[in-house]
Amino acid sequence: xxxxxxxxxxxxxxxxxxxxxxxxxxxxxxxxxxxxxxxxxxxxxxxxxxxxxxxxxxxxxxxxxxxxxxxxxxxxxxxxxxxxxxxxxxxxxxxxxxxxxxxxx
Numbered sequence: 001x002x003x004x005x006x007x008x009x010x011x012x013x014x015x016x017x018x019x020x021x022x023x024x025x026x027x028x029x030x031x032x033x034x035x036x037x038x039x040x041x042x043x044x045x046x047x048x049x050x051x052x053x054x055x056x057x058x059x060x061x062x063x064x065x066x067x068x069x070x071x072x073x074x075x076x077x078x079x080x081x082x083x084x085x086x087x088x089x090x091x092x093x094x095x096x097x098x099x100x101x102x103x104x105x
Contacts, residue, residue, distance in 0.1 A: 001025035028061040039067075 006025040009017060030036060040059050047057060057063075 030061060030064060043067075 001020075001023055002025075006027040009020075009025070043059055043063075044056055047054075
């Protein structure tokens, strides 16, 4: 079974779970930590503010990965040091040999 299936096993009817006797599933494990608890609290609070009529969602591994990826991309963009350009501009001279404009045929 995939992680997606193992994430919903708790919500399945017990007879369905009994029928899966012997099935092997893989579930990612995220150890408990103060940082995770803090993030979960902030995430749930923000979700309820943005979606007051929706029931709370369980914070899955995929949501954690999405958050981590978004955070890493934002930090990388910040470290690159953009010059606050409001539009894309072609550089006067390519900085590296990996510039895409040299790949034109």
